[in-house]
Amino acid sequence: MSDDELHRRLASYEGRAATVSGRGPDPVDPAMIRHWCEVMGDTNPAYSGPEAIAPPAMLQVWIMSGLSGPTARSAVFDELFSLLDAAGCTAIVATDCEQDYLRPLRPGDVITFDSVIESVSPRKDTRLGAGHFITTRTEIRAGGELAGVHRFRVLKYAPAARPAREAAERPRPVINRDNAGFWEGVAGRRLLIQRCDGCGRLRFPWLPGCADCGSARWTPIEAQGTGTVHSYVVMHHPPFPAFDPPYAVGLIELAEGVRMISNITGVRPPEVRIGMPVRLEFLRAGGEQWLPVFRAAEEGP
Structure with a gap:
């Protein structure tokens, strides 16, 4: 299959559902907020007390399914990945995400979400290998009200052959007047x-x-x-x-x-x-x- 034909087939998945009627495994939780703030060193008083809100950057936390894997992912998403696997793109790496915050999340909010396959790029050559960038767009709701949008991008690629390892010294530390x-x-x-x-x-x-x-x-x-x-x-x-x-x-x-x-x-x-x-x-x-x-x-x- 040529690169152009493969991309035409991949592009046919754009706009199709990746997750349908997803539900966060737990409501927004003060303990999880506290753990997050301790790890991040974030002492903003808005994240504690009776009127606490969740840090906006925790948006994805409330929809993560854990080690058991996703339960609401569509068969369409699996089909897309199987097509890429068959084309030799057997490796995957997360590249970046974007988030839009529309309203604060508060302890007790029940989270639901739906996501679509927003785009599949043409073939891209990277240092890791040649492959395709897949972007999903997830709308996250609290009590049925849109609270945020999470775009997540991965590279599904065919691993490039690694050159023979050459002997090399470890990188030298940066030495300045302070250290x-x-x-x-x-x-x-x-x-x-x-x-x-x-x-x-x-x-x-x-x-x-x-x-x-x-x-x-x-x-x-x-x-x-x-x-x-x-x-x-x-x-x-x-x-x-x-x-x-x-x-x-x-x-x-x-x-x-x-x-x-x-x-x-x-x-x-x-x-x-x-x-x-x-x-x-x-x-x-x-x-x-x-x-x-x-x-x-x-x-x-």
């Missing part, structure tokens, strides 16, 4: 954090002034090098010649109370756990470049 002292410490195999001379607060990453008291005076102190995994992700994509996925990137809480992002070594990525004790070590990343990383430590008695 040069930190990297000088790393070069000497020392992990330095800052202590404000005004209020005594410890901080990392390095900053020119204290966020608490505003003092521009500080003293570098050497961290013990012990800590725990506060949070982490396992990176599988995108591939990069200097890295060998999968690998774990952790938010490490140091014994001093500050947190830093670094690799977790000495353990298989699936075995990393929140709360896991780690210990600092230094990784030579080519030439004279050293990087601080954290190796999984033995649990104490």
Whole structure:
């Protein structure tokens, strides 16, 4: 099938229903609003109290179906994806979304929605591979009243052949006048954090002034090098010649109370756990470049 013929068939799905009479799995919920605000660090008083509204950016949250998968998706949507699969476009990646907010959502609102396949692009060549962008348009209602519109775009593509991996050094850190002292410490195999001379607060990453008291005076102190995994992700994509996925990137809480992002070594990525004790070590990343990383430590008695 030629590219033009394939696109004509794909375009015939435009305007057809992707979801019919969808219903949010739960009403708008104060607990979910609180969790969202804590994760985002959003302290806007509009999102708490007896007159609370949901943050507008949570619009999609109330229609997500979870691991069980969508229950209201139409057969038409599956047909479109099957056609692309048959054409070799077997991979998918989300690219972007757009949202319009028409009225605030409040705790207790019951959410319903319908969506259509708004557009299917002609063939596009990307670094990931050649494929088609599919845009769905979802109208989200609260109590039957239109509350927002959510456009979601994915690329369904045929994965491009990967070139042979070449040896490469890890990217060099950006060193400037504000963090040069930190990297000088790393070069000497020392992990330095800052202590404000005004209020005594410890901080990392390095900053020119204290966020608490505003003092521009500080003293570098050497961290013990012990800590725990506060949070982490396992990176599988995108591939990069200097890295060998999968690998774990952790938010490490140091014994001093500050947190830093670094690799977790000495353990298989699936075995990393929140709360896991780690210990600092230094990784030579080519030439004279050293990087601080954290190796999984033995649990104490």
